Amino acid sequence: MVRNNPNGKPDIIPVGRFGMVEEVSSVVVMLARNGYITGQTINVNGGWYMS
Numbered sequence: 001m002v003r004n005n006p007n008g009k010p011d012i013i014p015v016g017r018f019g020m021v022e023e024v025s026s027v028v029v030m031l032a033r034n035g036y037i038t039g040q041t042i043n044v045n046g047g048w049y050m051s
Contacts, residue, residue: 008048012048013045013046013047013048014046014047014048015046015047016046017046018046019044019045019046023044027044
C-alpha cells in the first residue's frame with residue numbers, strides 16, 4: 001500500500017525502508033494467537049506516523 005502512495009518514500013520513513021510481508025504477518029499471527037488483546041490499534045509502519 002505504501003508503494004502506491006506518491007508521498008511514500010523510504011527516506012521519509014524513520015526505519016529507512018519499506019516493510020516486508022514477513023514483518024506484517026508476524027504481527028497478524030501474534031494477534032491471532034493472543035486472545036487477551038482487545039480494542040488496540042497496532043501500527044506496523046516503520047514509524048511513519050511518528051514523523
